[in-house]
Amino acid sequence: MRIINDLNLKKQAEELGVSIWRTPSFLFIMLGVFINLAMTGIYHASRFVNTSPLFIAGAELATVVIILLVGKLIINQIEQMAKLNRMKNEFISVASHQLRTPLSAMRWQAELLLAKMSDGLNEKQKEKIANIDMLSLRMTRLVNDLLDVAKIDQGRLNITIQETNIIECLEGILNEIITPLANEKEIKIIFEKKNDLPLAMADCDKMKLVFENLLSNAVKYTLNEGKVEISYRKEDDFAIFEIKDNGVGIPLSQQDQVFGKFFRSSNIVRYQTEGTGLGLYIAKNIIEQMGGKIWFESEENVGTTFSFTVPLKKS
Numbered sequence: 001m002r003i004i005n006d007l008n009l010k011k012q013a014e015e016l017g018v019s020i021w022r023t024p025s026f027l028f029i030m031l032g033v034f035i036n037l038a039m040t041g042i043y044h045a046s047r048f049v050n051t052s053p054l055f056i057a058g059a060e061l062a063t064v065v066i067i068l069l070v071g072k073l074i075i076n077q078i079e080q081m082a083k084l085n086r087m088k089n090e091f092i093s094v095a096s097h098q099l100r101t102p103l104s105a106m107r108w109q110a111e112l113l114l115a116k117m118s119d120g121l122n123e124k125q126k127e128k129i130a131n132i133d134m135l136s137l138r139m140t141r142l143v144n145d146l147l148d149v150a151k152i153d154q155g156r157l158n159i160t161i162q163e164t165n166i167i168e169c170l171e172g173i174l175n176e177i178i179t180p181l182a183n184e185k186e187i188k189i190i191f192e193k194k195n196d197l198p199l200a201m202a203d204c205d206k207m208k209l210v211f212e213n214l215l216s217n218a219v220k221y222t223l224n225e226g227k228v229e230i231s232y233r234k235e236d237d238f239a240i241f242e243i244k245d246n247g248v249g250i251p252l253s254q255q256d257q258v259f260g261k262f263f264r265s266s267n268i269v270r271y272q273t274e275g276t277g278l279g280l281y282i283a284k285n286i287i288e289q290m291g292g293k294i295w296f297e298s299e300e301n302v303g304t305t306f307s308f309t310v311p312l313k314k315s
Helices: 002-008 010-017 024-048 055-115 123-153 166-184 204-222 254-258 266-271 279-289
Strands: 162-166 188-191 201-203 227-235 237-246 295-301 303-311
Touching: 024 055, 024 162, 055 204, 123 266, 123 279, 166 201, 166 204, 166 227, 201 204, 201 303, 204 227, 204 279, 254 295, 279 295, 279 303
Parallel strands: 188 227
Antiparallel strands: 162 201, 227 237, 237 303, 295 303
């Protein structure tokens, strides 16, 4: 399957933003074809045609020169794409940092107006200010996602692994963000806390981000009055968490794209227009950098279960 995907020249050209003939896979294919034709031609010329050794040597030299030229072209293309990718990541990082300050100021001013100066405002004005606060929060989350993706792509995502009560990390996100979000849609959150889980070797702040991304997706893509179940268990030296919903599910034809950047399935867009499509990409990278794994099972119009492992402190 991986080889077939690598040979999908049209898809590769679209992903890289170049014409098909400039993709590395196309250039490698052409290089292979040329080498085979050249070697075959030289072989037949030397065997069946009365050709001088000097001609054969010249033909071989010309073949080597062309191979080197095509190889240099391939290397140049790869170097150019790497340079453009680095420039893109640097731009995203700089732009995101520059956006955080005014967005934080907007939120602070809106919250100040609502908390300290709301007596002089009518209901419509309060509603507008609350809307500003909500939109600035949404933009802040987008900026944070872009920053995290840029750090992941550059190998600079800072993860501090230490002894962590991962259930406390989960409960913090449930109380602060997920439960209020679920209450708005009358979605039932089912979570049975157990006391038999050892400390995990993880980064609590990053685990909160993983829980937030997975649980907010489960709530957003579950219809009103649905349910989201959270369970966990110990298996060998790992804790296994499962987040199960009875939401819209993911189409089978798109499931291989789930952990890619900016992925949003076609059926999800009908129900929820908000979202960047970066949450699962970020969650996967965090889990894997902490030594765990993440996977899922999904059926359209039935629901989705995301599972992941987190290393536990060895006794």
